[in-house]
Amino acid sequence: MIDLGFLLPLIGVVAWFVWWRRKKERMPRSLLWVCISTVFLAEVATIAGWWTAEVGRQPWLVWKVLRTDAGVSPTLTTGQVLLSLITFALLYALLLVLFLFLLDRKIKHGPEAPEEPHESDLPNTFREVFRSRSQGRASGELELEEDHVSG
Secondary structure (H helix, E strand, O other): OHHHHHHHHHHHHHHHHHHHHOOOOOOOHHHHHHHHHHHHHHHHHHHHHHHHHHHOOOOEEEOOOEEHHHOOOOOOOHHHHHHHHHHHHHHHHHHHHHHHHHHHHHHHHOOOOOOOOOOOOOOOOHHHHHHHHHHHHHHOHHHHHHHHHHO
């Protein structure tokens, strides 16, 4: 889990750097496959972290004070523990399948179509802002507006 935690950002930085260097060229196909694999690797890291947290508690519950055999619940059976492990593994597998299904559907749908450009009364640049103010002063529009606001 920790290795993947360092590997995933490294893959992102490398992919960004390659993209930055090749702005108008295509990305290498192998790097795209590595980027796609990070979706699966993130899920593997999550499961590995959970598994490590659960299994890593052995063989001591409290280091050199309380051993596992002394900390076992008398009402919990081995079958119940196995069932909970299987349930969590199936739940994570279901979440992975659902995530991949939704991701695939979103990719196949593609991006939304851009909105039609429409004329706006708002200026696009600072130059237009200052130009419109100076033109307004020259024609006396600003003074009329200020009188209207104050009056």
